[in-house]
Amino acid sequence: MPNTKSSSSFHPALAVSNIKNHVTVELGMDNDKYPLWVALFTNHTKSNRVLHHIIKPKSSGPKSPVTDYEKDSWKFLDATVLQWIYATVTNDLLENIVEDEPTAMTCWNRIRDIFLDNxxxxxxxxxxxxxxxxxxxxxxxxxxxxxxxxxxxxxxxxxxxxxxxxxxxxxxxxxxxxxxxxxxxxxxxxxxxxxxxxxxxxxxxxxxxxxxxxxxxxxxxxxxxxxxxxxxxxxxxxx
The missing domain is CATH 1.10.1200 (Non-ribosomal Peptide Synthetase Peptidyl Carrier Protein; Chain A)
Incomplete structure (x- = not known):
């Protein structure tokens, strides 16, 4: 018999082979594409049910992971979204947002602060x-x-x-x-x-x-x- 848990829990975000096909602009420190990049990126995360990995839901969102399996799955999805961010920014911006043990949300917020500071x-x-x-x-x-x-x-x-x-x-x-x-x-x-x-x-x-x-x-x-x-x-x- 197939593994019911693994076959039923396949997430659409994992089917994205190339994020640049969906987020078609590259965000850099010295360009003015931040609003467009945000619009494309958030729309993509919505369509793949991972928006809560970058923006905290105002209302009740997906339940917090409880079991070890759910926690591992959440970390895997979060790493996927984080990799999407890394793949759609230039090297100069990447150097300013990479940190030890980041989450997609902390990285997202750091980019926001860079472009919306002052x-x-x-x-x-x-x-x-x-x-x-x-x-x-x-x-x-x-x-x-x-x-x-x-x-x-x-x-x-x-x-x-x-x-x-x-x-x-x-x-x-x-x-x-x-x-x-x-x-x-x-x-x-x-x-x-x-x-x-x-x-x-x-x-x-x-x-x-x-x-x-x-x-x-x-x-x-x-x-x-x-x-x-x-x-x-x-x-x-x-x-």
Whole structure:
């Protein structure tokens, strides 16, 4: 007969062969991906029934292990979650979180403290950068929008959330002169569009500019070729 206890107690977390297929960002000391990393990681732990290994349940969660078998199983699962954390951070961050006999929760809390320490100071710095972010410093509309959204996410993470309305207004205020028309359209709408729609309007405008530039370049090239052909004909005729 098969071992009923072992066959019935197989945990879904143990079936995860590569955590990077699920948590697709790598968290480092010097990047701004903490909110995204947290969202992906917590969602993954929820789907595999191990969220309580990193976040203490507010209500009654899984019962505490009692028997030696349950304690061993808990330690094994905890080590698995801890390994997920280690595998999704950079070496520089890893050096700051590894400790003797850690648990997944202590490691999780240490990462949280690293990124959320001195919240007021971080909020002031992020607020200044958010308010002075301008499109002229970015190669494309998408890069500009992504930076604003990233700063807004970081501000939310340090307890200073940015409303969608303010995000759109900052987006418009930082536009270059070339986008003045669509910026005015967004700003003077009866109902200010949400950020994702304003971003789409700007990317469509950018695509229109690119099409005009391509047409102009093509016309210039055609004109130059015609001029060269004309000059060549004139030279031939003079001979």
């Amino acid at each position: 919240q007021h100071s971080r909020a002031i710095t992020l607020e200044q950068e958010f308010s002075h972010t301008a499109m002229a410093n970015f190669p494309s509309v998408l890069a500009y929008c992504q930076r604003l959204k990233s700063l807004a996410d970081q501000l939310k993470n340090v307890g200073s959330p940015v409303t969608d309305t303010r995000l759109v207004l900052q987006l418009v205020s930082g536009l270059t002169d070339a986008y003045h028309g669509v910026g005015t359209l967004i700003r003077q709408s009866n109902y200010l569009p949400p950020f994702y729609r304003a971003r789409s309007m700007l990317t469509l405008e950018e695509a229109g500019f690119a099409k005009i530039d391509a047409t102009t370049s093509s016309s210039s090239a055609l004109y130059a070729k015609s001029s060269d052909d004309g000059n060549s004909s004139s030279v031939s005729a003079s001979k």
